[in-house]
Amino acid sequence: MPRLFKKMVPGTKPDLFHLRIIVMFLYLFSNLKVITGLDTLSPGQPLYANQTLISQGRKFELGFFSPGNSTSSYVGIWYYGIPGDKTVVWVANREYPVRQISDNSRLVLAVDGSLTVYSGSNERIWVSNRFSGDQGAVYKGVLLDNGNFILNDGLSVKWQSFDYPTDTWLPGGKLGKDKSLILTSWKNPSDPAPGIYSFMMDPRGNLELNIWENSLQILWRSGVWNGYDFNSFRTGKTNFSYMTDDQAPYFTYYRSIVPTSRFVMTYGGQMNHWGTVNNQNWTLYSSQPADSCNRFGVCGPNGVCNMLSIPPCNCLNGFIPVSPGKWQSADWSDGCTRIKPLKCSNMFLNTSGMSRPANPLSSNVKNDQVCRFACLANCSCNAYAYNDGICLLWTGDLLNTQVIGSNQISQGILYVKSSEVLSTRDKKQSNVPVAVFITIPLVICISLTCILWRVWRKKHNKKEAGETSENLLYLNLEISSKQNADSDGITTSSTEGSEQKVFNLPHFSFSSISAATNSFSSANKLGEGGFGPVYKGNLLGGKSVAVKRLSKRSGQGLQELRNETVLIAKLQHRNLVRLLGCCIEQDEKILVYEYMSNKSLDHFIFDPSKQGLLDWRRRIHIIDGIAQGLLYLHQHSRLRIIHRDLKASNILLDDELNSKISDFGMARIFGGDELQANTNRIVGTYGYMSPEYAMEGLFSIKSDVFAFGVLLLEIISGKKNTGFRNSDCLSLLGYAWELWKADRVLELVDSNLDIPSSFLPQRFIYVGLLCVQESPADRPTMSDVLNMFSNEHIQLVSPKRPAFTSGGSLGSGIDRGGNFTMNNLTASVMDGR
Numbered sequence: 001m002p003r004l005f006k007k008m009v010p011g012t013k014p015d016l017f018h019l020r021i022i023v024m025f026l027y028l029f030s031n032l033k034v035i036t037g038l039d040t041l042s043p044g045q046p047l048y049a050n051q052t053l054i055s056q057g058r059k060f061e062l063g064f065f066s067p068g069n070s071t072s073s074y075v076g077i078w079y080y081g082i083p084g085d086k087t088v089v090w091v092a093n094r095e096y097p098v099r100q101i102s103d104n105s106r107l108v109l110a111v112d113g114s115l116t117v118y119s120g121s122n123e124r125i126w127v128s129n130r131f132s133g134d135q136g137a138v139y140k141g142v143l144l145d146n147g148n149f150i151l152n153d154g155l156s157v158k159w160q161s162f163d164y165p166t167d168t169w170l171p172g173g174k175l176g177k178d179k180s181l182i183l184t185s186w187k188n189p190s191d192p193a194p195g196i197y198s199f200m201m202d203p204r205g206n207l208e209l210n211i212w213e214n215s216l217q218i219l220w221r222s223g224v225w226n227g228y229d230f231n232s233f234r235t236g237k238t239n240f241s242y243m244t245d246d247q248a249p250y251f252t253y254y255r256s257i258v259p260t261s262r263f264v265m266t267y268g269g270q271m272n273h274w275g276t277v278n279n280q281n282w283t284l285y286s287s288q289p290a291d292s293c294n295r296f297g298v299c300g301p302n303g304v305c306n307m308l309s310i311p312p313c314n315c316l317n318g319f320i321p322v323s324p325g326k327w328q329s330a331d332w333s334d335g336c337t338r339i340k341p342l343k344c345s346n347m348f349l350n351t352s353g354m355s356r357p358a359n360p361l362s363s364n365v366k367n368d369q370v371c372r373f374a375c376l377a378n379c380s381c382n383a384y385a386y387n388d389g390i391c392l393l394w395t396g397d398l399l400n401t402q403v404i405g406s407n408q409i410s411q412g413i414l415y416v417k418s419s420e421v422l423s424t425r426d427k428k429q430s431n432v433p434v435a436v437f438i439t440i441p442l443v444i445c446i447s448l449t450c451i452l453w454r455v456w457r458k459k460h461n462k463k464e465a466g467e468t469s470e471n472l473l474y475l476n477l478e479i480s481s482k483q484n485a486d487s488d489g490i491t492t493s494s495t496e497g498s499e500q501k502v503f504n505l506p507h508f509s510f511s512s513i514s515a516a517t518n519s520f521s522s523a524n525k526l527g528e529g530g531f532g533p534v535y536k537g538n539l540l541g542g543k544s545v546a547v548k549r550l551s552k553r554s555g556q557g558l559q560e561l562r563n564e565t566v567l568i569a570k571l572q573h574r575n576l577v578r579l580l581g582c583c584i585e586q587d588e589k590i591l592v593y594e595y596m597s598n599k600s601l602d603h604f605i606f607d608p609s610k611q612g613l614l615d616w617r618r619r620i621h622i623i624d625g626i627a628q629g630l631l632y633l634h635q636h637s638r639l640r641i642i643h644r645d646l647k648a649s650n651i652l653l654d655d656e657l658n659s660k661i662s663d664f665g666m667a668r669i670f671g672g673d674e675l676q677a678n679t680n681r682i683v684g685t686y687g688y689m690s691p692e693y694a695m696e697g698l699f700s701i702k703s704d705v706f707a708f709g710v711l712l713l714e715i716i717s718g719k720k721n722t723g724f725r726n727s728d729c730l731s732l733l734g735y736a737w738e739l740w741k742a743d744r745v746l747e748l749v750d751s752n753l754d755i756p757s758s759f760l761p762q763r764f765i766y767v768g769l770l771c772v773q774e775s776p777a778d779r780p781t782m783s784d785v786l787n788m789f790s791n792e793h794i795q796l797v798s799p800k801r802p803a804f805t806s807g808g809s810l811g812s813g814i815d816r817g818g819n820f821t822m823n824n825l826t827a828s829v830m831d832g833r
Contacts, residue, residue, distance in 0.1 A: 041141035068190030072097035093126035176250035300335025301397030506581035575629030598653035625659035702776035709771025718750035
């Protein structure tokens with residue numbers, strides 16, 4: 001190998017070749033910009049202003065940049081190797097620029113997984129959205145070939161730039177309606193701060209994409225998602241997908257032809273679709289809005305836009321312009337109105353070849369007939385469309401309807417309600433003899449059908465005379481809640497078996513309930529109790545309800561249903577499940593409740609895989625909620641109500657794990673000064689019934705207190721009261737009593753719980769033991785219980801031996817008009833769990 005440098009003799013000069021080598025090295029060192037050549041950022045290895053990360057396939061680059069004529073710097077991601085200025089696709093600190101860049105400016109990955117941008121003077125400029133990091137995990141930031149910068153711990157992705165897009169939507173990226181998943185334009189080419197235009201999913205819940213100005217006005221809409229495309233979003237070979245990720249829905253896409261593709265929300269209000277092949281210059285494939293028809297609502301309400309006609313705006317069939325004079329001057333903003341007022345007609349005009357109007361109500365239904373019925377049942381419904389299990393209804397003006405081109409995929413037929421019996425076109429095509437031949441028999445059949453229906457209705461609904469069935473699909477939960485709160489009280493009798501009357505409780509039609517539950521499909525079934533199965537019902541507005549259907553095999557019947565509707569219909573408390581309505585048609589008896597996403601308490605405390613989800617604070621919060629609900633029933637409601645079937649499966653949990661008491665089929669009302677009652681029909685659940693009720697049929701508010709004490713001990717211990725049959729103790733009550741006598745009550749607490757030092761679990765156990773004492777007189781009221789919870793200075797008395805802690809307390813074969821069963825269901829007789 002030749003030597004580049006020879007030993008120089010003093011006084012001689014280097015030759016020309018050596019001088020060139022020296023000059024080249026000096027130039028390189030003086031103008032060096034360090035490129036790491038790596039795709040990974042690690043803690044303790046900052047990315048400085050003169051460094052970049054390059055994805056493994058050399059597709060994207062991450063580092064500091066200065067856009068346009070700006071003197072400020074930002075951390076961003078851009079395409080690697082494409083000619084021209086940097087094509088930036090993501091900016092970290094878009095609202096927080098580095099004003100004076102220096103070699104010490106840097107991007108740092110901390111050991112806890114957070115990203116931070118520092119200025120040259122060590123000022124913290126920007127910090128990434130934090131996540132719940134695992135202690136001891138080692139995080140790395142990796143720039144991928146799809147332009148996504150991810151933080152992972154070697155097992156899973158903890159944070160990614162695709163969850164926080166700026167103005168560019170890349171293949172595989174996310175676009176939703178949550179604030180973090182919205183594309184927002186730059187202010188201008190030199191300032192990446194958020195501008196006035198945004199591109200996002202419709203925030204009202206419609207499956208379509210919108211361009212918004214200042215988050216107030218829609219400038220353009222893509223048309224409703226049809227399962228694979230948008231009719232007004234011309235994107236060539238782009239394949240869209242609708243995804244749900246941790247209950248945050250979003251759209252994503254990929255390209256089957258052009259490997260390098262991007263959508264950009266420009267500062268001028270355009271959604272541009274760019275592509276390039278082999279990293280050459282960019283080509284603009286499309287821009288939205290592309291024409292006047294793509295401007296939202298350009299033809300006004302009930303107008304339809306067609307770019308191939310002059311003028312482009314016309315009215316839907318059966319409509320005329322509101323302001324004909326304005327239409328002549330190309331002002332279509334007032335739109336169209338019906339020629340004749342719309343009645344509850346069963347005629348629909350089929351309008352194919354058109355995009356669907358904006359702002360529909362959507363729901364998953366079984367078939368198009370259910371969708372048609374949903375529109376017919378609502379006189380305000382103007383149109384409907386059905387496609388692949390999705391029913392869309394329009395109850396207001398039809399906005400932003402367009403004639404779609406022959407090269408666009410049809411979304412199916414739009415059915416618009418007609419004010420006429422037949423459309424004008426149908427009248428011209430029909431002849432009189434045929435029309436008479438068809439119309440007369442049809443009128444006779446309809447008349448006979450109406451007469452028979454009225455007779456049947458009168459026969460089967462005498463007690464409901466004057467009441468009208470409502471459509472469950474259109475139930476507005478917010479309005480229903482306010483109406484219940486503002487309505488008058490109930491009128492009822494406290495005598496067992498007497499008739500009770502319900503005021504102002506909505507009665508839903510069976511057909512609408514069937515449509516909401518997808519014909520009571522097994523996929524919608526939430527569970528089953530003594531009353532019958534419970535199903536999830538989906539409303540058109542996107543909300544859900546719980547539908548409890550009386551089983552023909554159930555021991556309960558119309559009396560229990562009426563009892564529950566009377567008792568709970570007018571009760572308004574945050575710890576009571578809200579009854580929304582009922583249905584009594586033929587042999588069907590159905591109750592409709594607010595939907596509790598976390599089901600019942602027993603799904604958590606008795607399931608080892610879920611017990612850890614309820615920490616000590618949440619369990620205490622649940623106990624307090626149950627106590628508040630019982631206090632309301634016993635003392636603060638207009639009538640004193642005894643629940644008689646309080647147990648873990650009748651405590652439901654909402655989205656925030658707030659406890660709500662449910663199932664009032666066994667409850668009783670006490671009037672005036674009545675404190676105690678007797679019954680020959682013992683109902684309830686074994687393990688929660690007080691001894692005086694189980695053996696003598698006597699019940700009072702102290703019966704509920706006993707059940708509350710059992711439930712409290714179950715929540716704290718995570719054990720069933722009846723789960724000790726093969727042990728030395730007959731029940732959880734006996735086990736707790738033995739621990740209390742031995743001064744070892746802390747052993748009762750669920751071993752999975754980490755109890756904060758500020759809580760005293762002994763106090764809750766003592767209160768539970770006070771509630772389950774054998775004598776009702778010894779038990780506290782629910783008001784006393786809440787005082788003992790909130791006031792640690794109250795001196796607690798020593799509890800006496802609980803009931804059912806020794807053999808023979810309950811006895812066997814007791815029959816006071818009812819029977820004991822062990823069928824694990826709540827029925828109108830005593831049963832076991």
